[in-house]
Amino acid sequence: MLAVEKVSRIFQGGKAGFKNVNLSLEKGEVVGVLGTSGCGKSTLLRVLSGLDENFEGEIKTEANDPNQAFGMMFQEPRLMPWLNVWENIVFGTGKKDKKQEAFELMKTVGLEGFENHYPKDLSGGMAQRAAIARSLLIRPEILLLDEPFSALDAFTKMQLQDLLLDIFEKHQTTTLLVTHDIDEALYLCDRVIIMRGQPGRIESQITVEAKRPRKRGDSYLAELKQDVLKELDFTKE
Numbered sequence: 001m002l003a004v005e006k007v008s009r010i011f012q013g014g015k016a017g018f019k020n021v022n023l024s025l026e027k028g029e030v031v032g033v034l035g036t037s038g039c040g041k042s043t044l045l046r047v048l049s050g051l052d053e054n055f056e057g058e059i060k061t062e063a064n065d066p067n068q069a070f071g072m073m074f075q076e077p078r079l080m081p082w083l084n085v086w087e088n089i090v091f092g093t094g095k096k097d098k099k100q101e102a103f104e105l106m107k108t109v110g111l112e113g114f115e116n117h118y119p120k121d122l123s124g125g126m127a128q129r130a131a132i133a134r135s136l137l138i139r140p141e142i143l144l145l146d147e148p149f150s151a152l153d154a155f156t157k158m159q160l161q162d163l164l165l166d167i168f169e170k171h172q173t174t175t176l177l178v179t180h181d182i183d184e185a186l187y188l189c190d191r192v193i194i195m196r197g198q199p200g201r202i203e204s205q206i207t208v209e210a211k212r213p214r215k216r217g218d219s220y221l222a223e224l225k226q227d228v229l230k231e232l233d234f235t236k237e
């Protein structure tokens with residue numbers, strides 16, 4: 001579905017956000033990107049989404065409509081305060097004719113009954129639910145998630161992770177999830193890519209062989225977590 005070949009992002013002045021990234025995503029695959037701060041994860045997502053076009057290398061997608069290939073979601077919901085929830089979902093994507101679909105998606109993300117509420121009246125979790133619905137409205141073939149739950153409390157985070165699982169199951173959306181949360185990556189993803197360094201590079205990857213839904217805190221996931229910590233140099237011998 002997505003092939004990234006020798007992609008680098010060099011900023012003005014010569015500083016690199018990340019260098020020589022090779023990556024491929026199969027249709028329906030959920031891939032996580034873990035890495036220490038500053039290794040270029042957000043820059044990579046901006047490049048993939050088309051928000052940043054100043055990159056070197058090649059990005060190929062098999063999406064039917066390249067203009068609607070990517071749905072993007074950020075750490076913060078980025079809702080417009082003067083629009084209510086359904087308007088944010090519809091106008092945020094420029095799809096004025098999709099009000100009915102927006103209402104369906106609000107049901108999917110658990111916002112039924114809150115369609116006419118304004119962002120100031122939503123909790124952080126509800127606002128991120130609206131952002132999920134907005135990112136799905138264009139029916140993206142590839143979903144790019146940039147630390148989508150890192151600003152939420154632990155319980156809301158787990159609820160929204162489970163919501164994502166339902167969405168993966170229902171829509172089979174190919175997904176790239178940038179996160180700092182190792183447990184989140186291992187709970188949700190088929191494969192976890194580990195980036196390191198400045199400029200960042202892909203150092204290794206770990207395949208999660210367990211079927212979804214997985215049990216949180218499962219001993220197999222705990223073992224994989226140790227492997228990830230080792231890759232990131234966070235284990236003490």
Ligand SMILES: Nc1ncnc2c1ncn2[C@@H]1O[C@H](COP(=O)(O)OP(=O)(O)OP(=O)(O)O)[C@@H](O)[C@H]1O
Nearest residue numbers: 011015016017036037038039040041042043044198
């Ligand atoms: N517009 C820019 N101009 C120059 N350097 C930039 C620019 N944007 C990002 N960088 C640099 O590129 C590197 C990667 O930044 P990026 O935000 O992608 O890292 P990250 O892995 O997402 O970090 P974090 O986990 O802290 O969000 C950093 O060193 C950052 O300072």
